[in-house]
Amino acid sequence: MISVHHEGKVGLVILLLLLFLPQVTAAFDQAYLVSTATRILIYAIAALSLNLILGYGGLVSFGHSAYLGVGAYVVGILGFHEFEGSTFLGVPGTLNAWVTFPLAVLISALFAFLIGALCLRTRGIYFIMITLAFAQMIFYLFVSLEQYGGDDGLMMMSRNVFSGLDLEDGETYYLLTLIVLGACAWLFRRIVDSRFGRVLQGGKQNELRLTTIGIAPYPYKLAGFVIAGAGAGLAGALLANHMEFVSPDFMHWTRSGDLLIMVILGGIGTWTGPILGTTLFLLLEEFLPVLFHELGWSLLSEHWRIVFGPTLILIVLFARGGLHALLFHEEE
């Protein structure tokens, strides 16, 4: 086990090693794994953002994939209008990542602001239910948008253009995603250690005391909710480009549930736990069916979730503090 004091250094070393993943997979003739890795990195960003409010703020948001979906649709819709040469409410489409990414982040943050402003007036189970309800409303909103493919989703003709970078190249796109994840991990750590972060954590531990020392928790919880929504929007923009496709499935409530499980699996309220949890979750999801197929267990290969679910439950039950607690130990 490693002391949490070295968590940052360990993380940085792993990040640097991951820069060479494309070469390693190419050497073993498994280059398709770069795409799997990119998907993991993208969801890790969403899980990190959820962890800010869930782990540090104690806010169980059951609608986090909605903001991811909104970010994805901003990219998808702008791409659609660029291809069609039409406009969205007078705004022309674009594939310029310098425009689409900031817009995806901003509009997700705006959705999070409006929804958070209402949801955060409730607590506990009501908060969980109302965040879920709003996420479902957004889900059905996009299902109803026939122009953008309705529940079939929207194909993108090409990825965004990032000045000088060829994002169509899987390896380049992987490296970009890796750097964005690294930047997000650094940023969220800074936020947790800031004055704002202290207030957010204080509100989770004892809201009454926070109020009586003179800090009204509501604006801080809302700011946290907006930052988390913006983070999910960034992940959504990356996911849309990665898949070259957006769909209401991105924001289905089961996707919000997956994000919660990723965070809990990795270690709620820990720095790198959400990244660990996302990695294990998506690796199991991808390779369990393959594994059973290779073993010739066709029934399990088809119904791999029968093994997937209990595995997650066992890890959560027996590794309290998640994967993070298996790797790192706290020091007094």
Place this chain on the structure above:
Amino acid sequence: MALLEVRHLRKSFGALNASDDLSLSVEPGEAHALIGPNGAGKSTLISQLSGTLEPDAGEIRFAGQDLLKVPAAKRAHLGLARSFQVTSLFPEFTALENVALAIQALQGHSFSFLRSVKSDRSLHEPALEVLQTVGLASEAHRQAQTLAHGQQRQLEIAIALALNPKLLLLDEPMAGMGAEGSRTVVDLLQRLKGAVTMLLIEHDMDAVFAVADRVSVLVYGSVIATGTPDEIRQNPEVQTAYLGEHELHVEG
């Protein structure tokens, strides 16, 4: 002019009048104790002063301001700080972080997202000073939830004290403490006396008479007497209403 002026305060829960035409004033600089049997309405008064409960009628003025118009979170900024009868800390934070958060609250808004608090001396130096005052400096880096009960009570007072209050509301600071722990807190309150105005709600009569300049007696939601500790001890009305009963029950 009184620092705190409570006039004709009323608060009922159904048929129970927890505050029944309650009037009380605390002068600047004094250590004012409020005693009363269980169920007299002490906690209800504290909740109304700190803003977690709204009175049905009456008036509370603090430092010349109408306190009832000030939301709970703003009252700390006016100089009204409280401690809790049932220990109310930030259990996962260290003792130092608990006090530092109070100092952070005092310094204004906390919308600072990127600067680390760990290296912020403007928070930790004054926080350590407050911990020294209450005698907890040696435990500064221990998590609040791992502290002994007596130490948690000291931290409870430290958080309120860190707010540099004009009036310190102490809700049974000796609650659940042994003889030795109580003595530590009484010593602390005697040291603070004069430097900070206190309204002390307490069951422990020895502590009250050792610390208070003036004592008010609350019975069935209203103050039946106010005076020096000696006057209160000799007041026949108080003896029948409270002290006699108190001795009979041998407070538990």
